[in-house]
Amino acid sequence: MGPIAWAAGLAVTCAAAVPSAAGEAVVATVHPVATDAALAAVRGGGNAVDAAVAAALMLGVVDGHNSGIGGGCFILIRSPDGQTVAIDGRERAPLRATGDMYLRDGRPQPELSRLGPLAAGVPGALAAYEEAIRQCGKLTLAEHLLAAARVAEEGFAIDRLYARKLERSAADLARFEGTRAVLLKPDGSPYGEGERLQQPDLARTYREVAEHGIDWFYRGPFARRVGRWMEEHGGVMRAEDFAAYRARRRRPVRSTYRGYTVLGFPPPSSGGVHVAQILNILEQFDLRSLYRTDRGRFYHVVAEAMKLAFADRAYWLGDPDFAPVPRGLIDKQYARRLAARIELDRVIHVSSHGRPPRRADDLFERHTTHIAAADSRGNWVAVTATINTAFGSKVIVPGTGVVLNNQMDDFAIAPGVPNAFGLLGAEANAVAPGKRPLSSMSPTIVLRQGRPVLTLGAAGGPKIITQVVLGILYHLDLEMPLARAAAAPRIHHQWRPDRLAVETTLDEDVVTILQQLGHRVHRTGSVGVMQAIGSADQGLVGVHDPRVPGKAARAVAGSGGRTAQRGSGF
Known part of the structure; x- marks a missing residue:
């Protein structure tokens, strides 16, 4: 059995001109393609939890500078029977991590926690999504993965924000072979607004997980490939770190x-x-x-x-x-x-x-993304997901298509040394093996x-x-x-x-x-x-933030989905 959490809810980042939508199910995210994926899940018989997970996986394709399965998430859900559950899919420090791993000659080197192989924590998002669907969804994780894989393979038009992030990060992205091959053109220049980005390796990863389950990611070929690359490039993450990962159920x-x-x-x-x-x-x-x-x-x-x-x-x-x-x-x-x-x-x-x-x-x-979803049955979901700063560690291990986070920077790497967001920390948030860094996701x-x-x-x-x-x-x-x-x-x-x-x-x-x-x-x-x-x-009303393009919309639930359901009304 794969890494477990319990059950959850999801909240998505939204954008655009602040339209409202009311109906059977409402979803708001930062990207129209992700919102459409969520609505398709609802029309296919899914509930708000399905909608949130579908949106999150799609955001990993079309908004990959902010989140993806190479990062983590927090999921909060309120069920129709009044139960509230928090699923912790936060990244963990590798078991070989040490409190002085970002010091050189006794001096802090913040760049090491932000860029490259030492910056990544063990990803937890996929484990949390799988458990949310297993406990609370009506569809399967595989269905959501396959829908997102199609977009990754066929490609999508890069929007203005994504193009700007690529331009600003291009020099760092070019430092890593696997990343350069996916996110930059053959001549090393970034894709521009309106150009099509195809991610066949990410599509393949999604399809392998859909076919073989998340053990393929946490205990199989994906973990082994990442572990080998890390060992060859000075990282401390290994395959056993993936095998040891568990999403956690927390008390809200x-x-x-x-x-x-x-x-x-x-x-x-x-x-x-x-x-x-x-x-x-x-x-x-x-x-x-x-x-x-x-x-x-x-x-x-x-x-x-x-x-x-x-x-x-x-x-x-x-x-x-x-x-x-x-x-x-x-x-x-x-x-x-x-x-x-x-x-x-x-x-x-x-x-x-x-x-x-x-x-x-x-x-x-x-950097982070938020998804909000609710349905007329009484499921309310809030999910915040992230790989930390834009494109995380900037590392894509060749052949995986997955951008790895730089969440290790959320630890206090040394007293008085701020992280990328200017935040200070103390001993309670110091680096330790298997520890989860403090987050602001809310x-x-x-x-x-x-x-x-x-x-x-x-x-x-x-x-x-x-x-x-x-x-x-x-x-x-x-x-x-x-x-x-x-x-x-x-x-x-x-x-x-x-x-x-x-x-x-x-x-x-x-x-x-x-x-x-x-x-x-x-x-x-x-x-x-x-x-x-x-x-x-008039029912449920969803809004997305007008500061960025996004979409809030409604859908009428279909009759599909799994036949065996929990009695709670999920």
């Missing part, structure tokens, strides 16, 4: 916010904990009144709450299998203490992490009186956490329609570096107030990309 983080129940993903995601922590802090303020009367201070308070939470993230968070995560981080009393530090007339100096209560009480008792489901009313997630590294918080504030606190909430201006503060990222769509007078209060403002075109599905009087 459950918190409350103004009468809503917020379900988030637990560590090694920092998202569930710190979305809850930021909301707990903000619950102490009348945000609706503040937004209406003093918008500058509304964003000021939100930014200060973000800053306090990210200071705690840097110290306390890591893989819960290796270090306890204090339950007190989501304690309401602790949030009140942090909220009391926020001043309306100036920024506060946050020199280090806080000290939550019950620090010994373990919460668990011992698939989230919100309930009202026990019924799902919102699922959302985002892409954007650490900005995922703050985008999810703002999505909840805009839609539930400020009662913006979901499409408007997806389009509204966003801000981001992660404690270090001490600066406030502000989208250029935020009113200039608001930015001026933030600067007067002491914020070091950095203007940016986009903080990230969010997708969401909500419930409305």
